[in-house]
Amino acid sequence: MAENTRDLEDLRQRKKSVGTVELQGPNGQTRTVNLEEMSDADAELAAKFGYKPVFKREFGYLSTFSFAVSISGLFSTVATTFSYPLYAGGASSAVWCWLISGAGCMCIACSVAELVSAYPTCGGLYYTVSRLAPKNWVPSISWITGWLNVLGQIAGLASSEYGAAQLLLAAASMGSDFKYLPTTGTIIGVMAGLTVITGLVNSLSTYWMEKMTKTYVLFHIAILVTCSIALLAKCDNRHNAKYVFTDVDSTSGWSPVGFAWLFGFLSVSWTMTDYDATAHITEEISNPEVKAPWAISLAMAFTYIGGFLFNIVLCFVMGDPAKILESPMEQPVAQIFYNVLGKGGGVFFTVCAFFIIKFVTFTAMQSLARTVFAFSRDRLLPFSNIWVKINPTTQTPLYAVWISVFWAIAINLIGLGSYAAIAGVFNVTAIALDWSYCIPIVCKMVFGKFEPGPWHMGKFGFAVNAYACLWTLFVTIIFILPTVRPVGGDTMNYAIAFLGAILLFAAIFWYLTGKKFYTGPLIEADIDENASGDLKDGSGSSGEYARGNEAKEIPS
Secondary structure (H helix, E strand, O other), X not given: OHHHHHHHHHHXXXXXXXXXXXXXXXXXXXXXXXXXHOOHHHHHHHHHHOOOOOOOOOEOHHHXXXXXXXXXXXXHHHHHHOHHHHHHHOHHHHHHHHHHHHHHHHHHHHHHHHHHHHOOOOOOHHHHHHHHOOHHHHHHHHHHHHHHHHHHHHHHHXXXXXXXXXXXXXHHHHXXXXXXXXXXXXXXXXXXXXXXXXXXXXXOOHHHHHHHHHOHHHHHHHHHHHHHHHHHHHOOOOOOHHHHHHOOOOOOOOOOHHHHHHHHHHHHHHHOOOHHHOHHHHHHEOOHHHHHHHHHHHHHHHHHHHHHHHHHHHHHHOOOHHHHHOOOOOOHHHHHHHXXXXXXXXXXXXXXXXXXXXXXXXXXXXXXXXXXXXXXHOOOOOOHHHHOOOOOOOOOOXXXXXXXXXHHHHHHHHHHOOHHHHHHHHHHHHHHHHHHHHHHHHHHXXXXXXXXXXXXXXXXXXXXXXXXXXXXXXXXXXXXXXXOOOOOOOOOOOHHHHHHHHHHHHHHHHHHHHHHHOOOOOEEEOOEEOOOOOEEOOOOOEOOOEEEOOOEEEOO
């Protein structure tokens, strides 16, 4: 702790230095930025990373922590994925898979937090490759890291929107005494409408996003605690502790049962992921090298402990798992709410789960849009000149928001053909995101170029980093396998198909055009500024950035 305090003080002293930063473009054009005219965080962004600050820094400690908690959406994400451990191995899989897998996820989260503290830009861990890998390797490594991250975030947003539609329609079904049962087409339609609402919310300015996010964590904790108490108090036929912690009952068709039991890891890995979502808003956080990593680590610790306890509560009160898995709503946890709390309590907590997962989608889209902006700033994505534009009224990347809306809806349309394909979207979220984190973590361990920020793990860092990567390799093997046997078109795990498709597209794009112009995350400059403050590149097109060399600090 003392070491972290000294590092923070050194950083503050360095950031208080006066002078200017010279940012140089491709044709020798230069522009200087006066550090004294910037906030500490913006001065750091310009001086150390060479990026022009374009976002307002509205997020403080509470709102940053609340944002990090909201990305997991514990109460609702457990509700939408509880069927996985029940099919895999029964109550014991739900409880112990959370404890085991959560420890691996915490190692990934702490490793991510350490990198975010050192390199707080909205490019997230993708940007860190430029600081951690040898120069000749940066383009190829950052290219694959970036595309994996984009795939994971789109899949995460899409699966969350699908889960939100399921929960909302489950509440409607419950309210009609199950006279109304939604079809797949209805779920897809509601999902599309909800995704558009998410886009509209993310079209607001950072000021309003911060205000909305700040109180979320209090609401989430209140619902989680009151629901757990109500379930335990109202349930007349609870299972005993031996059943909850030792019962193994797999209906997956896999043999041996011990292997099937491991599929329970999916629930926690889908809930405890997208660790670097907070990194993608670091350019909207004051003092991000401290607040962002603390928010990531504490939010994941809350999710780990809270999720473990909530799974235990659900296993005590769930009754016969076979019956809730056959629920006409296809939502086992919503069925538990109905069975234990009755119609009124069931509808109330299912609607609360819906509101919580909608907050997940709000923050997930905010993170995804900032990622699209950051990757476009570095010319990683097609049509980058469009997605990099900042709306002058909201000071947010609106084009990046709405292309995120489009892809979240598009990827869910496959559900019209097969529900198994939607399950593949859930699976690929954890695989793609976790590998986009592990690649920079491996670079940190192998190449020895890492310079720690004020939040770091010291001598424990290497061991935590190594376990994070080994754990990711282990669960990836599980997550690409079908969860049910025998395997058919309706039970296939399509995660490997999604992963292969995006990697194939990234490879084709790389060999056709990418390797001709892409050199990795750029040190970029605002070369020109017109009277209205629009950003210009050397050719004068609005909203563009120009490639530059390393930013140079000029002493006063």
